[in-house]
Amino acid sequence: MKNRIQQFGFILLLLFSITTQAQEKQEPWTDAQLMPTQELADKINNSGKDKPLIINIGPQSVIKGSVDVGPGKEKENIGKLDKTLAKVDKKREVVIYCGCCPFDRCPNIRPAFNELKELGFVNAKLLNVPKNIKVDWIDKGYPVNQ
Amino acid sequence: MKRPASIILMLIVLSCGYRAEAQENEIKVGVMAPEISLPTPQGKMVSLSSLRGNLVLIDFWASWCAPCVEEQPELKRLYDTYHQSIKKGKKLEIYGVSLDSKKPAWEKAIRRFDIKWPQVSDLKFWSSPVAKTYNLEGIPYNVVVDGDGYIIALNLHGKELEDFVRAGLEEK
Numbered sequence: 001m002k003n004r005i006q007q008f009g010f011i012l013l014l015l016f017s018i019t020t021q022a023q024e025k026q027e028p029w030t031d032a033q034l035m036p037t038q039e040l041a042d043k044i045n046n047s048g049k050d051k052p053l054i055i056n057i058g059p060q061s062v063i064k065g066s067v068d069v070g071p072g073k074e075k076e077n078i079g080k081l082d083k084t085l086a087k088v089d090k091k092r093e094v095v096i097y098c099g100c101c102p103f104d105r106c107p108n109i110r111p112a113f114n115e116l117k118e119l120g121f122v123n124a125k126l127l128n129v130p131k132n133i134k135v136d137w138i139d140k141g142y143p144v145n146q
Numbered sequence: 147m148k149r150p151a152s153i154i155l156m157l158i159v160l161s162c163g164y165r166a167e168a169q170e171n172e173i174k175v176g177v178m179a180p181e182i183s184l185p186t187p188q189g190k191m192v193s194l195s196s197l198r199g200n201l202v203l204i205d206f207w208a209s210w211c212a213p214c215v216e217e218q219p220e221l222k223r224l225y226d227t228y229h230q231s232i233k234k235g236k237k238l239e240i241y242g243v244s245l246d247s248k249k250p251a252w253e254k255a256i257r258r259f260d261i262k263w264p265q266v267s268d269l270k271f272w273s274s275p276v277a278k279t280y281n282l283e284g285i286p287y288n289v290v291v292d293g294d295g296y297i298i299a300l301n302l303h304g305k306e307l308e309d310f311v312r313a314g315l316e317e318k
Binding site: 058059060062071099100101107131132133134135138144 | 208210211212246247248251270271272273277278282283284
């Protein structure tokens with residue numbers, strides 16, 4: 001009897017660890033969808049024609065030429081995001097950024113990125129901001145608004 | 147003989163260069179806290195130097211920063227306890243510098259926590275010149291300044307902050 005309980009407990013533990021592992025991996029983006037800041041800065045600076053559409057979904061737009069939609073955690077702003085993207089080619093590269101804090105801790109990223117995926121943007125990217133937009137963008141001298 | 151001399155010369159040149167860079171604006175204990183002068187939500191300019199004579203906690207925060215917001219009730223408790231002077235003439239003052247970008251969000255957070263200490267912001271988010279002056283790399287971040295305007299502690303939180311404030315007000 002005791003053995004059985006132990007076995008049962010072990011299986012439960014195993015199941016639990018598998019589900020938590022699975023949960024950890026369930027971010028809406030893949031590694032390939034994370035764009036390094038240097039790459040975006042190069043794309044802005046290069047006068048090529050295939051410039052991505054850059055959208056701020058954080059507290060304020062900082063990156064040169066980016067569209068300011070506002071914090072993605074607010075439903076109203078997801079509506080604005082929809083409007084901004086209404087006539088955009090689904091194949092166009094769209095880069096969203098937050099910048100308040102390390103990107104994976106920003107509450108605006110997930111709702112906005114999920115929306116991009118749902119709308120069918122196949123080249124949706126998320127700017128990889130390890131600390132914040134000051135340290136990872138402004139301090140590096142990358143192009144800013146105004 | 148020639149070689150050691152050139153190496154020494156090179157080291158001197160290198161260290162001078164390094165120093166010049168580091169001195170640009172160093173935020174560390176013992177240096178004068180750089181002046182900040184920004185508007186309150188009502189548009190009144192309040193400067194850091196106007197709070198001289200008090201123990202001043204400069205709190206860098208924003209309504210969009212969850213850990214900063216979580217800290218506000220704690221700061222309020224600290225303020226309520228130590229804003230009345232323990233010893234004659236010396237009390238705690240808090241100078242809240244917000245990196246908010248939208249005024250309504252900033253005002254809402256101030257109201258929510260019923261913050262009574264001076265709150266200032268240029269509403270420029272991470273583009274704020276203050277973020278550059280104070281070499282901010284993330285928030286929440288704070289700087290404790292003594293009555294003469296010198297930095298006496300950096301980035302203390304929780305019990306460590308309270309112990310430091312109490313000790314700072316009790317001495318002399």
